[in-house]
Amino acid sequence: MVQEDAYSKTVCSHLEDCPGLALILRYCRCFTLHKEWYSPHFVGGSLQCSGVSPAYCRTVGGRRRAMIQMVLDINGGDRAVVADPEMPLLWVLRDLLGLTGTKYGCGIGRCGACTVHVDGDAMRSCQIQVSNAVGKRLTTIEGIGKGGLSPVQSAWIAEQVPQCGYCQPGQIMSATALLLKKPNATDTDIDDAMAGNLCRCATYSRVRKAIHRAAEEMKR
Amino acid sequence: MTVLTDRQRDEGGRISRRAFMASALAAGGALVIGITVRGRLHINYAKQSADDPFSTWIHIHQDGRTEVVLNKSEMGQGVYTSLPMILAEEAELDWNRVSVVQSDDSQGTGGSGSVYHSYEPLRRAGAVVREAMIAAAGRRWQVATADCFAKNSRVFQRTSGQSLSYGELVTDARMHPLPQIKDVRLKEKKDFTLIGRHVPHLDIPAKVKGEARYGIDVRVPGMLFAVVAQCPMLSGKLLSVDDSKARIVAGVVDVFRIPSDRSGAEVAVVGDTTWAAIQGRKALELKWQAGAYRNESTASLTAKFVRALDGKEYWNWSNTTLNPDQVPAATRVESIYQCPFVAHTTLEPMNTTVLLRSGKCEVWAPTQSGGDTREGIAKALGIPQKDVIVHVTFMGGGFGRRFGGDFDTQAAHVAKRMMRPIQLVWTREDDFVHDEFRPAFMHRLRAGLDKQGNIVAWSDRLVDTTIIGQDDPKQAQLFEMPGAVDMPYPSQHIRVSYTPVDSGVVRGVWRGVPIAMNVFAVESFIDELAHAAGEDPYLYRRRLFTIAARETAGRVPVKRSGADWPQPDPMRMIKVLDVASQKAGWGTHLKPNHGRGISCYRSVDSYLAQVAEVTVDNGAIKVTRLITAVDCGQVVNMNGLTAQIEGGVLFGLSAALKEKITVKDGAIEQVNFNQYDPLRMHEAPQLETYIVESDHRPGGMGEPPVALPAPSVANAIYSATGKRLRRQPFSVTNEETV
Numbered sequence: 001m002v003q004e005d006a007y008s009k010t011v012c013s014h015l016e017d018c019p020g021l022a023l024i025l026r027y028c029r030c031f032t033l034h035k036e037w038y039s040p041h042f043v044g045g046s047l048q049c050s051g052v053s054p055a056y057c058r059t060v061g062g063r064r065r066a067m068i069q070m071v072l073d074i075n076g077g078d079r080a081v082v083a084d085p086e087m088p089l090l091w092v093l094r095d096l097l098g099l100t101g102t103k104y105g106c107g108i109g110r111c112g113a114c115t116v117h118v119d120g121d122a123m124r125s126c127q128i129q130v131s132n133a134v135g136k137r138l139t140t141i142e143g144i145g146k147g148g149l150s151p152v153q154s155a156w157i158a159e160q161v162p163q164c165g166y167c168q169p170g171q172i173m174s175a176t177a178l179l180l181k182k183p184n185a186t187d188t189d190i191d192d193a194m195a196g197n198l199c200r201c202a203t204y205s206r207v208r209k210a211i212h213r214a215a216e217e218m219k220r
Numbered sequence: 221m222t223v224l225t226d227r228q229r230d231e232g233g234r235i236s237r238r239a240f241m242a243s244a245l246a247a248g249g250a251l252v253i254g255i256t257v258r259g260r261l262h263i264n265y266a267k268q269s270a271d272d273p274f275s276t277w278i279h280i281h282q283d284g285r286t287e288v289v290l291n292k293s294e295m296g297q298g299v300y301t302s303l304p305m306i307l308a309e310e311a312e313l314d315w316n317r318v319s320v321v322q323s324d325d326s327q328g329t330g331g332s333g334s335v336y337h338s339y340e341p342l343r344r345a346g347a348v349v350r351e352a353m354i355a356a357a358g359r360r361w362q363v364a365t366a367d368c369f370a371k372n373s374r375v376f377q378r379t380s381g382q383s384l385s386y387g388e389l390v391t392d393a394r395m396h397p398l399p400q401i402k403d404v405r406l407k408e409k410k411d412f413t414l415i416g417r418h419v420p421h422l423d424i425p426a427k428v429k430g431e432a433r434y435g436i437d438v439r440v441p442g443m444l445f446a447v448v449a450q451c452p453m454l455s456g457k458l459l460s461v462d463d464s465k466a467r468i469v470a471g472v473v474d475v476f477r478i479p480s481d482r483s484g485a486e487v488a489v490v491g492d493t494t495w496a497a498i499q500g501r502k503a504l505e506l507k508w509q510a511g512a513y514r515n516e517s518t519a520s521l522t523a524k525f526v527r528a529l530d531g532k533e534y535w536n537w538s539n540t541t542l543n544p545d546q547v548p549a550a551t552r553v554e555s556i557y558q559c560p561f562v563a564h565t566t567l568e569p570m571n572t573t574v575l576l577r578s579g580k581c582e583v584w585a586p587t588q589s590g591g592d593t594r595e596g597i598a599k600a601l602g603i604p605q606k607d608v609i610v611h612v613t614f615m616g617g618g619f620g621r622r623f624g625g626d627f628d629t630q631a632a633h634v635a636k637r638m639m640r641p642i643q644l645v646w647t648r649e650d651d652f653v654h655d656e657f658r659p660a661f662m663h664r665l666r667a668g669l670d671k672q673g674n675i676v677a678w679s680d681r682l683v684d685t686t687i688i689g690q691d692d693p694k695q696a697q698l699f700e701m702p703g704a705v706d707m708p709y710p711s712q713h714i715r716v717s718y719t720p721v722d723s724g725v726v727r728g729v730w731r732g733v734p735i736a737m738n739v740f741a742v743e744s745f746i747d748e749l750a751h752a753a754g755e756d757p758y759l760y761r762r763r764l765f766t767i768a769a770r771e772t773a774g775r776v777p778v779k780r781s782g783a784d785w786p787q788p789d790p791m792r793m794i795k796v797l798d799v800a801s802q803k804a805g806w807g808t809h810l811k812p813n814h815g816r817g818i819s820c821y822r823s824v825d826s827y828l829a830q831v832a833e834v835t836v837d838n839g840a841i842k843v844t845r846l847i848t849a850v851d852c853g854q855v856v857n858m859n860g861l862t863a864q865i866e867g868g869v870l871f872g873l874s875a876a877l878k879e880k881i882t883v884k885d886g887a888i889e890q891v892n893f894n895q896y897d898p899l900r901m902h903e904a905p906q907l908e909t910y911i912v913e914s915d916h917r918p919g920g921m922g923e924p925p926v927a928l929p930a931p932s933v934a935n936a937i938y939s940a941t942g943k944r945l946r947r948q949p950f951s952v953t954n955e956e957t958v
Contacts, residue, residue: 067470084470084495091495095445100437101430103616104494105567106648110893113567141430149429156428160420160859163867164296165427166434166567166616191902198893200567200617201296202870203863204904 070134074099075143085131090114092130093140101141101169105198112197115170116140122177124196141169144176152176155214163201171197175211185215271401273345274394277307279321280349284387286313286373287321292338293329293588294322294423295618296867297922298860301421302335303342305857309414310346310407312353312370313386320422326612328589330620330729332824332920335856339918347404356393357384409854409915418858423614435586435613438573440641444473445494446634447501447645450654451483454724454886455511458485462505469503471496478633482626483508488634494645513724514886518560521685521723521883525558525662528683528719535696536717537705537780544677544713549668553752556664557741559948561657561685561725561881563896568616569651570627573643574635576601581608581632586615588622596624600632619871620729626654649891656728657881659685663704663741667711673753673760674767675711680704682738686720687727696720699729703738703927705780708788708822709746709761710768725883731871732926735823740876740948743819743931748944757935758801758818765790765797785825792851792914793820796829799849799910804831813837815940819931824920826852827912830869832932833905836940839953843873843905843933848925850909853916861921865909868925874899876930876948 069082074097081096088107093099093116102125105113109124116125117139144150149157152175162168171194178185178193185193190211199207274280279287288307294300304320307313350370357375358365367378376383409416426432451458463475471492480486487504491497540547573584574597581601587593590610598605615622631644646654661684668677687699696718705716730736750760769790797820801807810816813836820829833845846869855861878897882889890896934945943952 087493087495091493094437095493095495098439099430100433100439103434103568104436104645105569106893108648108892108894110897111567111648145429153428157420157424160424160863162296162421162424162427163298163863164567164615164617165423165432168427169430172428194901198567198898198900200565200619200871200898201867202874202899202904203867204870204899204901205866205907206863207901 068131070130072130072133072138073136074138075140076146081130083130086129088126089116089128089130089133089138090125093125099140099142103166103169105167105170110196110198111167112170112174113167115173115197117173117177120177120180122174122193139173141172144172150176151217152179152210152214155210155217158213159206159210161203161206161210163203167197167199167201168203171199171207175207175214179211179215179218183215183218185211272398273348274352274390274398277342277345278311278313278349280373280386280390282387282390284314284317284373284385286318286386288313288318289321289323291323291326292334293326293590293612293615293618293622295329295586295588295615295622297334297618297864298421298857299329299334300423301419302857302860303338304422305414305419306335306339306342307346309412310343311349312372314373315414315419317373322612324590324612325594325610326590328592328623329618330588330623331733332826332922332924334922335918336824336920339854339856343406344401344404347406348398348401351399351404352393352396353386353389355396355399356389359396360384360389360392416855416858420859427614432614434568434616435573435584436568436571436616436643436645438584438613438643440573440575440584443573443641443643444490444492444638445497445645446488446490446631446642447494447497447647447650448478448630448634449487449489449501449504449506450480450650451486451508452653452887453508453510454513454516454726454883454888455482456508456514457483457511458487459507459509461487461507463487465503465505466500469496469500472500474638475500475504476637478630478637480630486630488630488637490634490638490642494643497645498647510886511724516724516886517884518882521660521721524721524723525660525683528721529556529662529664529681531683531719533717534719535701536715537701538715540713540715542713544668544679544711544715545666547668547677547713549676550671551669551752552666553669553745553748554664554666555745555748555944555946556662557744557946558662559658559660559737559740560879561660561727561883562730562875562879563652563655563657563881563890564617564619564621564730565651565655565893565896565898566615566617566619566621569648570621570646571644572628572631573641574631575641576632576635576639579603579607581635583608583610583628583631584613585610585624585628586613586622587624587628588615588618588620589624593624593628596628597632600629601636619731620733621656623729625656648893652891652896653888654726655881656726658730658736658875659687659700659727660723660725661685661737663738665741665745667745667749669749669753673749673755675709675749675764677713678707678709678711678715680707680716680741682716682718683721684737685723685725685727687729687733700734701738702733702823703735703821704742706788707742708768708790708793709764710771724886725881725888731868732923735821735923735927736872736875736930739819739821739927740930740934743821743928744934744944744946747817747819747931747935747938751938756807758797758806761818761820762794762797765794769794785823788822789827792827792916793822793829795912796820796827796849796851799912800829800831800847803849803908803910804833804845804847806831810939813940815936815938817932817935817937817939819928819935821924821927823924823927825917826850826919826921826924828924828928830928830932832929832936834933834936834940836937836952839951841877841933841937841950841952843877843929843936845906845908846873846929846932847908848910848928849912850921850925851912851914851916852919852921853914854918855911856918858911861911862909864921865925866907868921868923869907869929870899870904872926873905873929873933876933876950877903878949880949
């Protein structure tokens, strides 16, 4: 077993010339000091380091890695998490933040159940490392209606779309992103935008009707 | 969320008497048995008296709130709404004020049986409540009950117009003997205000908001997450594991062996997040010893199938003493049809959450049978069933996969070691490799026609990797044969026989079970016979059903399958055939490369016919329209019914066009959706669904629609190309013959 305290130490400093950069300093088994820069994703300044925190410094697959505290902009508010920076956003949402509306379906970006909005684009959260989500505007199914129901959600109810419902948060997120970009989405646009969202209950015809209905509603 | 403390719970997971009294008082005297977990109220159906619907089915509170109990599992088929509708209809409840309560340890949900089997019992239970309320009002007003009627959770007196709410009457109603359940008067169809309507599903708002809680969404304070490394081969044993690298993965809490019936042992990795557990499992160094099925492959299985076509019969049914293959006939037709293994791929992978503490076990499970899950977990833990309570959650698809077994047991073993709440999650890869697949099969159909095209002889040899028939051939009648043995077309000499094929692939029930396979063979073959007879496939079927109607009229039915459905009515089949073909414009002109195909079927006393329209361009099959006509007896919820037809039809189409599990070197080859890609939105055809008005008892509709698309599409492809596709998934360019 690893004795964490013997060789784990994580420190962090923000450099003056680039406030967005964070430097992670770590000691490994041989007590050599390693430096690792996390830069591209910290722009925007919302990354914060957890400071010296041996408990959060473990080894992954034989490679030393730090747990980092990050602040995510989710559904219009800041949420702090301490996580392996490579953990997929999906599991951060579900297991660390309790936002279980975003679903796990395949883990390889092929089913669409985990679809969220990243700066308004529909993305598969199982394919996004959480560190890459820092500084981005994230929206999940819980935040799409801003306390009530979004036009797409209302259309989903009006057309009685869900059966088991498990894929529907992902379907709704994909449909919402489509209509924000293409308010006059055609059936071909719908096919293109929704091809990545599997529905095993095969509610596809009602999904299509609901998207058209939501488009009409959103124009009013 | 509240987790029960031991003090709150007595044996069997029921709320303690003291807590029960408190909750009954707090609820204003209503009979409420339950506990608050996930903000929902639970009652244990199995422990209630079926004769007292006030405690079993409908909880009426003095303030008017009404809870209706669901003792089946909601997996997308709509019972969360349809079964409460049946109760509310007869009980005259105010539907807008009804909330649904999922019972713990709920009954097995499958076989398209929830409405079929519950319709009459639920109506009677509802009627008891209505009559008890009317009687209570009659006593209060000192008037005859004939002068009273109930509506919207109120009893009215006709002459005076005065009324009392159910909430005001419930205490009084419960103080007197209830009417006998067999004596209550049921409403007439013309008085229905809910049954038969298009009623919005009660679970949909939560599902579109992301608030509906599936098994995988259960969060219990202090919970950890677990994944299990399972034998990747069809058969094998765990030889060794080196977990040193797994143990130092960030977030991994523990790594240990758990017992496994299949592979001796498996390795559980517990983490503080699902991700950590998955990463830990990746870091395990595992050695497995391959077992008896190490060399099994799709090719070796196919060879076994072909041998079994002439192999020893395990079971047969016949209506003749002659061999149908030797009965004189003007024309003979023979064809072989085959299907591969197919996977369930419920979008929510298998999972179970278990808390074991002080010998008592609390389970949160997306299960099609809370009772079976309870039994399995009690057995795995070696504790009495009464010490296990199963909270049934919403589930992300069922399709026959969620009858428990492996994952329930794994979760129990992990919880036993950890002594804190754990959620066992199967990754998608686990879900594929360790699925219980729909059996692969082969049918060899032979028929003899007379000069008029009538079927004088029919023989069908079914060969499949049986579900349970291998140990007990009699069971084959129930699990493998329906759809084949109850072939609905008239013939004097029918013989259906069955031979199982051994395989290391684990098989199970898949939405429709036998019908999803057998109807493809029978309805494609009938199409072949129609063409051999030189008749139009729709009119040929219609003519044969007319003969069947004449022959079966007034005769005692011959029981062929193990199902308890009534004698088939060929006239109902003719009606749906007529509707489907008329709506589809059967017989109208088709452009080149376009084709139209028809099929029909009856199951769980529902009658269905379907016309498919396809185009075949450069080998690419595109299904453009599916027109389905259904007579399923009395409709309960038109909304849920059409959803089941639309979804079931596409579920069947997906398997027919795209789904195939293959085996190589004793292992399943497809492990995720990049290798096994079910039907997607852009591939879904236009769906048209027509419901035939009917007064018959409601038939089952969860599975029957799955059976039709394979034959209708194969028949349409034949019409478009002249190519007869006898193997699923369909390919115009790669059709081999056996």
